[in-house]
Structure formats: structure tokens, C-alpha cells
Amino acid sequence: MRPFLLFVCILFTSIAFSQQDEAVDQEITAVVVNAQNEKTMESVHVINLNQVVGTITNEKGEFTISAAVNDTLYFSFLGFKSQKIRVTNDMFKFEDTKISLTELAYALEEVIVRPYQLTGYLEIDVKNLPINNAYQYSISGLSVGYEAGNKSASAVTKVLGAILNPADLLRNLFGKQPNQMKKLRKMKEDDQIRDLLASKFDREILMEMLQIEKVDIQDILNNCNYSKSFITTANDLQILDAISSCYEDFKVLNRKN
Incomplete structure (x- = not known):
């Protein structure tokens, strides 16, 4: 009976330490690529939403950021769909993690350009221009x-x-x-x-x-x-x-x- 109790104690202790290790902040290194052509992407913004820290990818598409298991990483790049990734244990164990971003498809509609009706008199034209108070x-x-x-x-x-x-x-x-x-x-x-x-x-x-x-x-x-x-x-x-x-x-x- 005693060996069994000892085994149970050791098992619960190991589980407790394992859970503590998961919560410890570590550094994740990964690479961001274009989902269409697998090319690496430079200057992609990466934010850890839980710890509120950010970084950007280098010329090779690589980034390193502080994170813990179950943190959420947010990826943003102009012209690409923003992506959220949940941090897992595998991302710490393996250094070849790839994050793929998908390009946005824009449907361009007809744009009508209406020029300002200028009179040629500066004082009048300035008064007629719209003012942005923002x-x-x-x-x-x-x-x-x-x-x-x-x-x-x-x-x-x-x-x-x-x-x-x-x-x-x-x-x-x-x-x-x-x-x-x-x-x-x-x-x-x-x-x-x-x-x-x-x-x-x-x-x-x-x-x-x-x-x-x-x-x-x-x-x-x-x-x-x-x-x-x-x-x-x-x-x-x-x-x-x-x-x-x-x-x-x-x-x-x-x-x-």
C-alpha cells in the first residue's frame, strides 16, 4: 500500500511542476511566411495580447517574443488578413514553426472624383474648402x-x-x-x-x-x-x-x- 501512495504522490508532484513550467514566460522564435507563395515576410508586427509586448519580423521573416503557454499572438501586415495564434508547448520545443498570413482580396468599385470648384480667388476658395477637425x-x-x-x-x-x-x-x-x-x-x-x-x-x-x-x-x-x-x-x-x-x-x- 505504501509504495502505491508514494507513486501517487510522485505523480501529482510531477504534474504540479509541469503546470508551473507551462506558465513560465519563455521566448518563442518562429518565421512568418506568405500563405500563397511561402515567401518569408519582413516587418510583420507581432503582439502578445496577454503580456502586451510587441516586435517585428526581420529580413528573413523571423521574430522572437516573450510568451507563455496559452498566450495569444496577434500578427498584422498591410494588405494581409490579421491572424491570431494560441501559443502551445510545441512552439517552444521546435524552432521551425511557421506562421502563414493570407493576402486580402479587395473588390475595387467605381470611384467618382469630384474636383473642388475653384474660383481663382484665394480668399473665397480657402473658405469653401472642407475643414477636418479631427x-x-x-x-x-x-x-x-x-x-x-x-x-x-x-x-x-x-x-x-x-x-x-x-x-x-x-x-x-x-x-x-x-x-x-x-x-x-x-x-x-x-x-x-x-x-x-x-x-x-x-x-x-x-x-x-x-x-x-x-x-x-x-x-x-x-x-x-x-x-x-x-x-x-x-x-x-x-x-x-x-x-x-x-x-x-x-x-x-x-x-x-
């Missing part, structure tokens, strides 16, 4: 960006008006998902992720990080008093900065309350 500007020494154009409320007023509504998304997201907000801060600190977000307008990475839908992001920014023009035309990095700014205002008000 720009953001920054002030040296401050880490927060600001939207250009007239705004109807101050930073405190816009958040105060939002959090007084108990069903508001700001309270639901910021109050109940603090870990997601921590991810946003990490994203702002990673240069590779910031570079990728600055080139994207699809909100995919933000949706993956926050685990919300695109419409929820729009609602958050609406409640933070950002203009429709900014919400629809800003790149993903500007959207990240806008959400982070609103979150910081939300924390200030919560401390006062």
Missing part, C-alpha cells in the same frame, strides 16, 4: 494629447456628466475592468505597438485588448465628448490616447468621490 495636438512636457476644435465641456465636466448615468459605458468599462485599462497603459509604453497603432484605423487591436466591440469604443468616446469627425477619422494610436485620457479623468473624479 487633428490632435500635444504640448511639450505633457503626456496627454488634445483634440483640435471647439469642445463643449472641460475634461472634468465631460466625465462628470457621463459617470452620473449608472448605465454608462464609462462606469461599466473603467470601473469593472481595471486590468484592461492596465493593458492600455502598457500599449502606450511599447514602441512597436505604438508604431503599429499609428498605421491602423480598424480598431482591431483595441477590440482584442479591451474585449469589447467597435461600437463600444465609439460609445466610450462619445461619452467622453469627442467629436464624430475625430472618432471616424483618427488612427488607432489617437483613439488609444483618447480613451486613456478619459480613463485618467475618470480616476480623478472617483478619488474625489
